[in-house]
Amino acid sequence: MSVLQRCGLALSLALAWSVASARASGEQLERGNGPEPSTLDAHRCQEVACGNVLRDLYEGLVTEDARGRLVPGIAQRWTVSADGRTWTFVLRDGLRWSNGQPLDAPQIVASFRRAFAPATAAPFGELFDALTNAQAVQAGTLPPSALGVAAPDARSVVFTLTRSASLPALLTLPIAFPVYLPAVARFGAQHTRPGQLVSNGPYRLAAWTPQANLVVEKNPRFHDAARVAIERVRFQVTEDAAAELQRFAAGDLHLTEVVPPQPLASLRARFGAQLRISPYIGAFWLGMNLTRAPLQEQPQLREALSLAVDRDILTRHVTGLGETPAYGIVPPGIAGYTPASATWSTLTQAQRESRARALYRAAGYSNDKPLVIELRYNTSTPHRRLALAVAAMWRQVLGVQVRLRNEEWKVFVGNRKQRVITQVFRGGWIADVPDAGNFLAAFGSDGPLNWTGYDDAGFRARLAKADAAKSEAARNAWLHAAEVRLLNANAVVPLYFYTSKHLVSEQVVGFEANALDRHASRWLHLRR
Template identity: 75%
Template structure:
């Protein structure tokens, strides 16, 4: 264990170069542009097709380009979007959204309710393969339409007139929060018909939000400019926003210190006291509804049909040391899937969460031997992650723990984001991979739904009839306490299937330049540029 601690401390010091007084002063000064916002955005967005987006990098951009029926303010509160108001029936199953007058696309064409309905039908069409469609399984016939069992016309969304959209659901559900997701944004279908997958390119992408797409240089940056036809254009204070690809968190910090960026997507794993001394109040660390875990491919050897081996790998990871020495920004060790703090929900935990690490490691070694592995017959395993400094350091630390505790031989594989996402989804070559979930809405169901079917987000290939039954009981529950109790039972079942290795619960962490105004912490860590301003 001493070797692991030393290795972790070494990992945390990588890239933490001494800071000169000049560097420190440079990071403080408001010498960045006052007309164009420069934002770090993590990996290259996998798509700008709103219906196909499944990660934070594209979601950040799409929330600037589009607006749904419902929007969010700077603090993450729900506010009117395209709909100026909405009502719900007494049984909670019919939602009626009344649109603002004079809505227009960024090309100047009128935007009305029938177009919004047509966009929803495209989102749920089988050929679209929208990864977030399962989040809307409460919408009448949504699952059947996506499966190709019903035509899109049968989707429970219609437009009785040009300024009204009605959505029918099969159970009471917090629909307005779901309508802030990119899958619920209106896509301009004439461009899709004309250009296919290339409708997302500059000069072709037609949107309806505060900004429109101006330029996109792959693997470098993407620029949006103010959309004069947005209904609240007069309130948008920044004319242009450039989203930079910043997969390397250490390099992103250096760019911020050089005043190339106003906002970073994250912070590299460095000692927080030193960063605070350097940047002071520019560091923004806040609670964040997100869980980081490693997924295990349970449909292929060596992890298929081997729960003892999977549990051994989970037990051997010292989460306290990971969060203390590798992440180091207030993250908390995770022994469950659903983060704490969701209203009315008591998250489940692995039954050995209260054990000390020595006891866990002893149990891990026993299970490893029972699974048929030993010092003379070690397991060889591939651990895959997308290119990122924090992910590299974390996977190095986990690999060291598996090696020192069990004798596992680990091969690390890092991949560019789009390749990584494709491989993870296909489950053909993955063994253990970087996973996790950032909450789309503050609802425990959002963290558990992916494992209730064989959809695009069930990356491990988890398939358990009992889990699906518990999840179905939660959906059928008639009260919030009953629903949460069934969801907790489902989470417990999922945890003890050991298809996932929970590691920690997130905090959001950014550097924000002093001249940026309007950046507010919120649990989902969403910061649309329409709410920001630059001080001259």
């Protein structure tokens, strides 16, 4: 054995001993996290995998406790004007970045300006449509300095809105996290790498092994570090849900990101109270690319594809963990909002399939001239099972020839956003805030989240009416009207409403169910 080999072996043994020692002492939490995070740039994050990590690395002005309730973050308090359009946040005293540098209000303002600058292309910028000049800044028609956020002094951040809106919930999103701009200036896109990422949350980035895992360690400069119990957290890449389950069963994980489709009774028999299933504000749908053939200008064909899917079979036999059939975009459980449903949702499945065949023929397709279409999804056992089931239904009911396309997460996200090669694709939305508008806003612009390319002036007009509404009831009524119009266009195929599904080790204390399924590591500890 060469010297290099001996050194490498020694390093591997030392690392293994370190990890084992940390696990034995209860210092390291092992979390499944789904696919490889597409980025750790907080302003560019658009999926759960990066959001989970970023909520450990950063803290915004407002944050959430273990039960999902809004609590002070780096702001110790806030006030709102009588008209709901001016919000003032007062920072905690003595805030520090993970490198020890002071964090003040002007830096937070500068970070917001960077988030909304056109070059950043922040995917969630459109959710801040009420923030003064936010849309114009993102579009490049106004400079970032025109954004409705200011720092009158070192500890105050003031937001001005064009209408009354509940701003604190939006400030829990990664786009609102303060990013350390000196690191961005020095390292550019590489500011997210270990040794270069400077954060302000309960943890700091220690290591990142692509397609394997990401390790964060306790940040001693965090304002509430004394109450952060777990020293290190390792986020494991677990795209294969079945393999993730086996790793949990073997004791390699304390917490899974998902649970693969299996009979619920057998899962409960095997894992007992470690299986955690709870309501979740999320909708799963298949998107259709409306900017290209064969689905462009084919509303009858799109409706036929939606009608041909038996959602009861999907939720009973394919997903099978408490999900409910979906005939709309916005899930139940949002206070004050009545979700819309497709006009045909009250038909029997036999009636739906009969109508589907008639529409399919009217669109110019038949057994002799079948539709040939691609269904694209990211690597995942549940997504593969679902795609196979939908493809079988389309083939059986209509005679459609479906080509399944499986892609690694980052490739899939890029293709979906570009709308060039996609036809039908895995979509859906997990609530960022418990608000119906959060599920609809992406369809109202040509932004990076409008994966279907849906473009309808009537839909946008209804969203605008909702934005201008004087009461919450009127706003929800206009949002409902917008959802109805979107459903009538058959831009997506609603399939089911989510439940959150995790396996949680008996060693983990502090894991609480919440409607947004967010579980920051700072609220957890390990039973010794």
